Amino acid sequence: MRNYQPPKSIKMFSSILLAEEALRRGIKLRHINDYQEENAFIELRYKNHFEYIFGSKSSQISAVAHYITENKALTKYFLEKKRIQFTEGKLFLCGDKEGIKEFAGKVGYPIVLKKYNGTHGNLVFLHIHNFEEGSDILKKYFRKEKYVLVEKEFKGREFRFMTTREKVLAVAFREPANVVGDGKHTIKELVAIKNQDPRRGLNYTKPLIKIKLDDHVKANLKSQKFDFGSIVAEGRKIYLRNNSNISTGGDSIDVTDDVHPDLKKIAVKVINAVPGLSYAGIDIMVKEDISQKPGKDGYVVLEINSSPGIFFHHFPYEGKSRNVATGIIDGLFPETIK
Numbered sequence: 004m005r006n007y008q009p010p011k012s013i014k015m016f017s018s019i020l021l022a023e024e025a026l027r028r029g030i031k032l033r034h035i036n037d038y039q040e041e042n043a044f045i046e047l048r049y050k051n052h053f054e055y056i057f058g059s060k061s062s063q064i065s066a067v068a069h070y071i072t073e074n075k076a077l078t079k080y081f082l083e084k085k086r087i088q089f090t091e092g093k094l095f096l097c098g099d100k101e102g103i104k105e106f107a108g109k110v111g112y113p114i115v116l117k118k119y120n121g122t123h124g125n126l127v128f129l130h131i132h133n134f135e136e137g138s139d140i141l142k143k144y145f146r147k148e149k150y151v152l153v154e155k156e157f158k159g160r161e162f163r164f165m166t167t168r169e170k171v172l173a174v175a176f177r178e179p180a181n182v183v184g185d186g187k188h189t190i191k192e193l194v195a196i197k198n199q200d201p202r203r204g205l206n207y208t209k210p211l212i213k214i215k216l217d218d219h220v221k222a223n224l225k226s227q228k229f230d231f232g233s234i235v236a237e238g239r240k241i242y243l244r245n246n247s248n249i250s251t252g253g254d255s256i257d258v259t260d261d262v263h264p265d266l267k268k269i270a271v272k273v274i275n276a277v278p279g280l281s282y283a284g285i286d287i288m289v290k291e292d293i294s295q296k297p298g299k300d301g302y303v304v305l306e307i308n309s310s311p312g313i314f315f316h317h318f319p320y321e322g323k324s325r326n327v328a329t330g331i332i333d334g335l336f337p338e339t340i341k
Contacts, residue, residue, distance in 0.1 A: 012043070015042055015206075015207050020328040021331060031048045042057055043057070065278070067279050072306075072307040074119060076092070079092065082273065084276065085272060087276060088302060090288075112133060114154060115156050116128045119151070123248055124250065129156060159288040161177060161305065162289060163284050165313065166273070167282045168280075171271065173325035175257055177315075180244045182235070183238065189232050198213045202318060210318030212253075214243065223242070223245060249312060263297065266289065281334055282331055286307075313331070
């Protein structure tokens with residue numbers, strides 16, 4: 004019986020899934036930087052065909068594509084060229100208070116402030132209803148940042164579309180980190196109980212991430228008149244964060260079969276709007292039911308991730324498992340498709 008297990012030196016779950024799929028097809032694998040405690044740099048070889056994987060990025064994603072998707076302001080330029088709807092926004096120097104105030108007044112509150120090249124929900128602030136709130140956030144959290152991206156907030160539900168240049172491989176609704184009250188335990192205790200789920204871990208070594216209680220959670224609970232010691236009524240769901248990132252303890256719910264074909268076409272169009280991008284995770288916010296044809300202004304593209312986590316599609320919190328690794332390896336080594 005053949006062994007499809009990658010080397011134990013590969014720790015990141017997305018890399019493990021890609022490595023397993025490659026080995027299953029008879030593709031040879033070498034963990035080149037196994038002497039380093041960081042994301043694995045993996046060489047894949049099938050006959051005389053070589054490809055490389057780092058995390059969940061591959062050698063078929065160009066440096067230009069990676070730069071475009073890392074820079075959220077630049078991403079908007081390429082989406083606009085293809086007439087794809089996106090969140091209206093503009094990049095400012097953090098010290099340009101007058102420019103930010105004028106722009107926010109033009110697009111209308113609430114607005115979002117975010118790091119233009121941030122990941123995993125880092126430095127993303129939603130539901131800002133006036134300039135004073137925004138100014139306080141800039142002063143407290145953006146002291147070391149040169150730029151801030153200011154966007155008009157769009158109301159809807161956020162979905163991750165895992166997409167190649169040809170098709171959508173999976174779609175997940177990413178629900179923000181949350182707990183459900185039982186009338187007995189405090190919020191802190193409910194988090195501890197939820198974190199006992201064996202699917203939750205740290206540093207992307209498991210399908211889901213443990214929920215961390217920090218200042219952002221504390222502030223969000225305070226806005227709902229709760230704190231870590233609050234006991235919540237049975238059945239009531241409390242959202243701990245505003246952002247829906249799996250990396251901050253969110254739950255992944257597979258909805259691939261429910262998505263309207265037009266939204267899937269939009270996701271594929273987004274991928275093809277970026278030169279040198281072979282696959283990506285696309286975050287789309289939808290105003291109405293995702294199973295319905297999107298109306299005018301019914302959706303916006305939030306961002307494109309050229310190094311997307313694929314683990315939560317394979318092992319969702321709820322719903323059907325989707326073998327995204329197969330679609331990625333299909334693109335890297337089409338000669339191995341059977």
